[in-house]
Amino acid sequence: MRELKYLNKYLFKYKWHFLLGTIFVIISNIFQIIPAMLVRDAINYVVDNLNIYQSLGQSATQQKFFTVVAFGIMVFAGLIVLMAFLRGVFLYFVRQTLIVMSRLIEYDLKNEIFEHYQSLPLSFYRRNNTGDLMNRISEDVSRVRMYLGPAIMYGLTLITLFMMLIPFMFHKSATLSWYALSPMPFLALSIFYVNNIVERRSEKIQEHQSRLSTFVQEAFSGIRVLKSFNREAQSMEKFDRELDDYKKQSLKLTKIQSMFYPVIMALIGVSTILTVYAGSMEVINGNLKLGVIAEFIMYVNILTWPVTSLGWTSSLVQRAEASQKRINEFLKTKTNIVSEKDLVREINGKVEFKNVTFIYPDSGIKALKDISFTIAPGESLAIIGTTGSGKSTVSSLVSRLYDTRGGEVLIDDLPIADYNLTSLRKQIGYVPQDVFLFSDTVANNIAFGTVDSDQSKIEQAAKDADVYHNIMEFAAGFETRVGERGITLSGGQKQRVSIARAIVREPKILILDDALSAVDTKTENNILNSMKRIMRGRTTIIISHRVSSAKLANKIIVLVDGSIVEQGTHESLIGREGVYKDLYEKQVLQEAEEKTS
Incomplete structure (x- = not known):
């Protein structure tokens, strides 16, 4: 307990x-x-x-x-x-x-x-x-x-x-009580024993049920892949095997459960027989009246269910203790992302990294190595790099989803740890690389994270993200439900809805984490043209592997394996031989090939 x-x-x-x-x-x-x-x-x-x-x-x-x-x-x-x-x-x-x-x-x-x-x-x-x-x-x-x-x-x-x-x-009657109650301990122990077997079998069934549910969920989620590779028959065979295992475990449980009531009825019968026998002897000897026998038989039946439930109740307590132990393990887990001074204030948007080094605590990967840069309020910074260079880690540190392992992150010249987390994150608009939309309407997905967005603001955010016309083409417009994880929208539409969701809250700091990776060049240009107005007077961090997205920024830094290898404006970086120029030339060539094809 x-x-x-x-x-x-x-x-x-x-x-x-x-x-x-x-x-x-x-x-x-x-x-x-x-x-x-x-x-x-x-x-x-x-x-x-x-x-x-x-x-x-x-x-x-x-x-x-x-x-x-x-x-x-x-x-x-x-x-x-x-x-x-x-x-x-x-x-x-x-x-x-x-x-x-x-x-x-x-x-x-x-x-x-x-x-x-x-x-x-x-x-x-x-x-x-x-x-x-x-x-x-x-x-x-x-x-x-x-x-x-x-x-x-x-x-x-x-x-x-x-x-x-x-x-x-x-x-x-002490004599009649001993006879009537003598089978009760055996009843409780028998039920406890049967219950324990039932519990073990039930756990196995639960495991099979979980595997079966996971298999079905994956099959339905990946139905396009399943049909494309013509694997319906193989999928059915695997499902049949999983279901057969589940059936066998269920039948084993049924056999054990079938012992439950026979055991109860047998022991109740024994108790009743003993009560009638002992009671009859007491009546014959003149110690009791006949009605007492019926009274004690009723007492035996009254006690039967509570005694029977003793084994079941004990099993419930054991299961509850095991479950509460699992719950307590998580409840005892404390977050290390806490506010040191609980500072609540409106920020101007200055962001500064001072010799920041970061290692992911779970994997041990060193994502950032002693990087430093400063973004003035209202200015924009583009972070360019290939996959695994540490770009997204910068956005996680600014949003304080993680804390630095070395160095310091400052917001308006104050350590980021001083700020109240809720107050800080309310003033940051974040567009993640991996877009997640809720199974709700388009309007509610855009308005997510802000409580006072009226329809006009939602529509303006959709226009700024170049998704307004797509939404209006839907039969229900902004009331269209996007389905689980936004499955009814294309990749580009989901990404643009995510951008609208970030800008509708009018953040002081806007972070675009590879936010245009799923859109074509034309749509990217339309969004970038809209972003010029959105970024005005707002600190913006553009994280991308595309050089075209970096042109909007006042300053560009290039990350390679977590280190800054180049920094400057687009023009200055093009004018020198380096990583940025190589990326730019490769992407320009790729775009030209796409147009000709």
Whole structure:
């Protein structure tokens, strides 16, 4: 239970649900026990009056006596029905307190985990796969909820019922109690044993289910590739194999589960037989009345489910502890991207790198090596380089998705670590190389990240990104849903929507991380012409492998293997023999070949 202690703060938060639930459990147990006493008294009432009824013979008095006895039996029956109704009412209250409490805690815990996920740095997501993150916030939290709801509810029922019923049974008849209760430990142990086997089999089924789901998801996501290579038959064969394994594991689980109720019924039968035997002997010896046998048989049935649930509840607690341990591992993971002075201010846009060196913590790759440069407010810098030269790392450091390992990044001459993260990132517009669009409307994707963008601003941003006419060609215009990850849009359209999303928030610093890689030369020129106006008065960092994108910048730096090898204006770099000129000549030649072809 050590890991589950983390949940005590939630149990304290919803203490009134817990306390009221406990009270309702006790009351419902009382109304469950009373009918057994009423049955006992009813049987004794009938037995005691049977001799009197027979002694009256066939007379009018006998008929009147029968009417009185029958009325008494009806009263007992009415009271039993009333007790059942009242128990049902309070069981409803039990679920409306304890089960509702578990749902409320589930809601809070998922919110806490999701909020914590969002506070963690990118390095955390590079170390952990998405499936595992999803599993902890869904499957693991659901298992924890089963502990907080059903496990606590049935545990309280078992404890309170035993505390009330066992002393009463022994007070009534110790001999009959020992006989009636003797199979119960075997019942609990049997259920616990069967449950453990069921759990192991269920885990294997879950693994097969995950593999099956992953396979189907990949098949549907890559359906174009699948059809293009004519691999439908092979895909079907593999799916059939995975499904066959899943079927075999499911059948094994079904065989084990089929033992569950036979074991329960057998042990209940043994307990009933022992109760009838011991009770009969006590009645013959004159120690008990006949109704007590029926009372104890009912007690055995009352105790059956709580005792049966003991193994199941124990299993729920074990599963919940394992799941909470996994959740706690992530909740204990702290972000190293924290604000040192929590500075909230409007920035001017000056960006300075001082002898910055950066090594990715998860891979150990040295992306930047002692680089320095300065961008004045409102100016633009182009960073040119081939794949793996460290271009995108610069954008990650400016957005403070990572912290430097050496040197310093300054914003308006202040260390970037001094700024409040939310305040800083609100003033940065970022267009990533790997475009991600949400399964939402085009308008909402553009307006993402800003809360006060009206339709006119959204449309202007679309025009600036040269995607307005494409959007208007859609049947629903800006209300067109783009599908999962923007699948209904072309690569160039997705990239331009991403650009519109960055500029609609009117950032002080605009970062274009290879933002034009998926558009053709004509579209690139249209966007670059629009960008001239957008970049005016705004600090802009253009990261690209295309020299054509760098022409807009006031200054250009060339990165090779994380080091600055050249820097200057477009004209000055063209005028010297170096990496930039070689890139420029190759790309000009490539564009010429594309036009002629």
